[in-house]
Amino acid sequence: xxxxxxxxxxxxxxxxxxxxxxxxxxxxxxxxxxxxxxxxxxxxxxxxxxxxxxxxxxxxxxxxxxxxxxxxxxxxxxxxxxxxxxxxxxxxxxxxxxxxxxxxxxxxxxxxxxxxxxxxxxxxxxxxxxxxxxxxxxxxxxxxxxxxxxxxxxxxxxxxxxxxxxxxxxxxxxxxxxxxxxxxxxxxxxxxxxxxxxxxxxxxxxxxxxxxxxxxxxxxxxxxxxxxxxxxxxxxxxxxxxxxxxxxxxxxxxxx
Numbered sequence: 593x594x595x596x597x598x599x600x601x602x603x604x605x606x607x608x609x610x611x612x613x614x615x616x617x618x619x620x621x622x623x624x625x626x627x628x629x630x631x632x633x634x635x636x637x638x639x640x641x642x643x644x645x646x647x648x649x650x651x652x653x654x655x656x657x658x659x660x661x662x663x664x665x666x667x668x669x670x671x672x673x674x675x676x677x678x679x680x681x682x683x684x685x686x687x688x689x690x691x692x693x694x695x696x697x698x699x700x701x702x703x704x705x706x707x708x709x710x711x712x713x714x715x716x717x718x719x720x721x722x723x724x725x726x727x728x729x730x731x732x733x734x735x736x737x738x739x740x741x742x743x744x745x746x747x748x749x750x751x752x753x754x755x756x757x758x759x760x761x762x763x764x765x766x767x768x769x770x771x772x773x774x775x776x777x778x779x780x781x782x783x784x785x786x787x788x789x790x791x792x793x794x795x796x797x798x799x800x801x802x803x804x805x806x807x808x809x810x811x812x813x814x815x816x817x818x819x820x821x822x823x824x825x826x827x828x829x830x831x832x833x834x835x836x837x838x839x840x841x842x843x844x845x846x847x848x
Contacts, residue, residue, distance in 0.1 A: 596720050599697060599705055604716055606647045607693050607709040610640045614678065614693070614711045622685050632681050637661055640677035640693065648673050660799045672698045676799040680776030689713065690778040696803035703824070706803035708777050717784055719810030724784060733813040734786045735835045742789035742836060744768045745782060747775025756794035756818055756828065760844040764790075767843060780804050783831055784811050790832045790840060794818060801829050819845060 617636035624632050641661045648657055649665075656669035660676050673695065678684050680691030689712035697705040708717045717726050724731055744764060752758040765771045768790070774782060779791040784807065793800070805823055808815040814834045817826025820841040832840055 596705055600707075600718055600720070602647075602651060603695050603697070603705060603707040604709075604718060606644055607695055607707055607716070608714075609647070610643050610677070610693060611709070611711040611714070613640050613643055614684075618684065618687065618712070622687075624685050632685055633661065634678070634681065634685060636684070637678045637681060641675050644673075644675050644677065644693075644695065658798065660797070670700060672701070674698060674703075674799050674802045676777075676803070679800060680778060683776060683778075690774060690776060692777040692781070694777055694799065694803040696806070698802065701824070703802045703805045706806040708781060708803060708807055710778065710781060715781065717781060717807055719807035721806045721809045724807050724810035726785060731784055731811055733784060733808075733811045733833050734789075735812065735833050737789050737833060737836070739767050739836055739839055740769060742768045742833075743770040743772065743787070744790040744792065745772055745774050745779040745788045746792045746794075747773060747779065749773065751794045754795070757844065757847060759847055761792070761794075763846065764792075764840060764843045777804070780808065780831060783808070783813065789836060791829070792818075792831075792840075792844075793829045795827060796829050804829065804831065816841070 614636055623635050627633050638661050641659045645657055656666035656672035658664050658674045676694040678691055679694050683690040692710040695707045696703050705720050752761040782788040783791045805815055808831045814837040815823050815831040817823050818828040
C-alpha cells in the first residue's frame with residue numbers, strides 16, 4: 593500500500609480531473625431524474641462517479657469501491673474507496689455552487705483519508721485524522737468561540753422533524769448567534785475554515801459522511817453522530833469545534 597501522501601495526491605488529482613465533467617453539466621442544461629426514494633440524480637452524478645471508479649481501478653485494482661450511484665466492488669477488501677460524486681445535488685441542479693465531491697479511503701472499514709472538493713471554487717480540503725489542509729496549507733478549527741457567538745449550519749430544517757428532534761435543534765438555535773442552511777459538504781468546508789462553528793445533519797449515508805471524519809478530526813474538531821457516539825456506525829453527523837461539542841450534544845438531546 594502506498595503511503596498516505598501518495599494516496600492523498602491521487603485523491604486530489606482524481607477529484608480535480610473530474611471537475612471538467614461536473615462543470616460541463618453545471619454550465620449547461622442539467623437533466624434531472626428521480627431515484628426510488630424521490631431524491632434527485634443527474635447524468636453528471638453518474639458520469640463523475642464512473643470516472644472516479646475507473647481511475648481507482650486503474651491505480652488500485654485490488655481496492656474495493658463503495659459509491660452512491662453504482663454497486664459496490666470488492667466489498668471485503670482491506671482498503672476501500674467511498675465516493676459521493678456530487679454531494680449537494682439539489683444545489684447543483686439549482687445552479688447554486690454549494691456542492692462538492694467527497695472521496696474517502698477506508699482501511700478495515702475505518703476512514704484514514706478524506707477529500708472534499710468544491711469544483712466551482714476550485715477549493716480542496718484533505719485530511720488524514722491528524723492534519724487537514726486547504727489547497728496545501730494546514731488549517732485548524734478555532735476552539736475559542738463560545739456557543740452564543742457561534743454560527744450553526746445544517747442542510748435542511750425539515751430533516752430534524754423527519755429524522756430526529758426538531759425541538760432539540762430549535763433549542764440549540766436559540767443558544768447560537770446565527771443559523772443558516774449553507775449545507776451539504778459546503779457546510780463542513782465552512783466549519784474547517786472557521787466561517788462556522790457547528791454543522792449538523794440528522795440523516796447521513798455512508799458516502800455522505802465517511803470522507804468528513806478524517807477531515808474534521810485532522811482540523812482539530814470533533815465529529816460524532818447526533819447522540820455523541822461513533823459517526824461511522826451512526827446515521828447522522830454533528831461536527832464542531834471541540835470546546836463546544838459536549839454542550840451541543842447535551843442541548844440537542846435534552847428532551848430524550
